[in-house]
Amino acid sequence: MYNRRKSKIVKVGAVAIGGGFPVSIESMTNTKTADVAATVAQIRRLAEAGCEIVRITVNNPAAAEGFRQIRRQIDIALPLVADIHFDHNMALAAIDAGADKIRINPGNIGSAERLAQVARTAKKRGIPIRVGVNAGSLEQGLIDKFGGVTAQGLAESALRNVRLLESLDFGDIIISMKASNIPMTLEAHEILAPQVEYPLHIGITEAGTLHSGTIKSVAGLASLLTRGIGDTLRISLTADPVEEVKLAKEMLQALRLRVFGPEIISCPTCGRTEIDLIPLVNEVTARIGHIKTPITIAIMGCAVNGPGEARQADIGIAAGKGEGLLFKKGEIVRKIPEAELADALVLEIEKIVETFSRL
Numbered sequence: 001m002y003n004r005r006k007s008k009i010v011k012v013g014a015v016a017i018g019g020g021f022p023v024s025i026e027s028m029t030n031t032k033t034a035d036v037a038a039t040v041a042q043i044r045r046l047a048e049a050g051c052e053i054v055r056i057t058v059n060n061p062a063a064a065e066g067f068r069q070i071r072r073q074i075d076i077a078l079p080l081v082a083d084i085h086f087d088h089n090m091a092l093a094a095i096d097a098g099a100d101k102i103r104i105n106p107g108n109i110g111s112a113e114r115l116a117q118v119a120r121t122a123k124k125r126g127i128p129i130r131v132g133v134n135a136g137s138l139e140q141g142l143i144d145k146f147g148g149v150t151a152q153g154l155a156e157s158a159l160r161n162v163r164l165l166e167s168l169d170f171g172d173i174i175i176s177m178k179a180s181n182i183p184m185t186l187e188a189h190e191i192l193a194p195q196v197e198y199p200l201h202i203g204i205t206e207a208g209t210l211h212s213g214t215i216k217s218v219a220g221l222a223s224l225l226t227r228g229i230g231d232t233l234r235i236s237l238t239a240d241p242v243e244e245v246k247l248a249k250e251m252l253q254a255l256r257l258r259v260f261g262p263e264i265i266s267c268p269t270c271g272r273t274e275i276d277l278i279p280l281v282n283e284v285t286a287r288i289g290h291i292k293t294p295i296t297i298a299i300m301g302c303a304v305n306g307p308g309e310a311r312q313a314d315i316g317i318a319a320g321k322g323e324g325l326l327f328k329k330g331e332i333v334r335k336i337p338e339a340e341l342a343d344a345l346v347l348e349i350e351k352i353v354e355t356f357s358r359l
């Protein structure tokens with residue numbers, strides 16, 4: 001469908017990144033890492049929502065010790081990544097504490113020698129490093145060279161640090177270049193992607209709140225993904241990180257890159273709408289939130305596009321005045337009064353899911 005960029009495979013714990021493997025979903029805890037109970041609880045919520053890789057900040061020795069305890073309490077199948085800024089000793093401590101990957105920021109790790117020390121230690125443990133460039137902390141030399149924070153600067157920062165790791169015979173590399181500016185992000189990836197064979201972690205950083213951050217993230221990430229760029233991603237929101245995971249799943253499913261559960265097709269409603277459609281769609285969506293079977297459900301407000309969409313879906317409703325016509329696999333089944341539509345639809349969906357599970 002999309003011509004995905006070819007990259008080598010890098011394993012982060014049990015999760016394979018790149019090489020055509022499914023685009024994986026990451027998020028990051030926002031608890032204090034030293035608060036082990038709170039962080040473990042948040043990681044479990046993230047995992048329950050479908051997060052496949054969890055990043056945790058390791059910003060002081062107490063956080064490194066917290067990371068060690070957290071790693072012991074979380075199922076080993078869920079990779080835990082240590083996020084490192086400023087202090088390469090924290091990277092060394094996190095590797096010792098069982099990190100499945102280290103994210104370092106070349107703009108603030110200090111020196112090539114420090115990066116080399118982290119690389120040697122990561123290599124010994126057999127874990128990858130993400131070179132995570134961020135527009136907010138680009139090296140001053142590159143800001144001066146390009147007259148500000150630019151796509152060229154982001155790409156050069158990433159490339160310079162990748163080449164340094166390669167010179168140390170370290171090849172388990174993932175790269176990210178994040179900015180809150182979408183055109184800059186796209187341009188940086190266009191510059192860098194053809195020059196490296198490593199998987200790319202993509203994200204629009206500091207994207208904003210649940211509403212505006214979602215729009216910005218999806219605009220930027222979908223643009224990259226449809227160009228075949230992106231092997232793992234994080235949607236960054238000023239919100240509960242669980243929301244990041246839910247949105248990432250919806251975006252990947254909308255792009256047909258992953259399938260996580262049912263797809264609901266519902267019309268926007270208009271002056272022709274024959275029933276109170278919005279609460280009906282919200283209720284059905286909430287009641288089937290636990291279902292993982294990839295079925296299509298159409299809930300449509302009138303006879304204009306209703307029968308067409310309902311016929312094409314696994315199950316659908318095309319509303320008439322105060323009632324809905326139920327379709328299953330393209331066939332009309334029966335008419336249902338409006339007051340009974342939610343219950344009837346959920347019941348029919350459960351029956352279809354049951355049939356799928358027996359296949």
Ligand code: SF4
Pocket residue numbers: 267268269270271272273274300301302303304305306
């Ligand atoms: S399906 Fe009917 S009710 Fe829904 S938006 Fe289209 S015309 Fe309006």
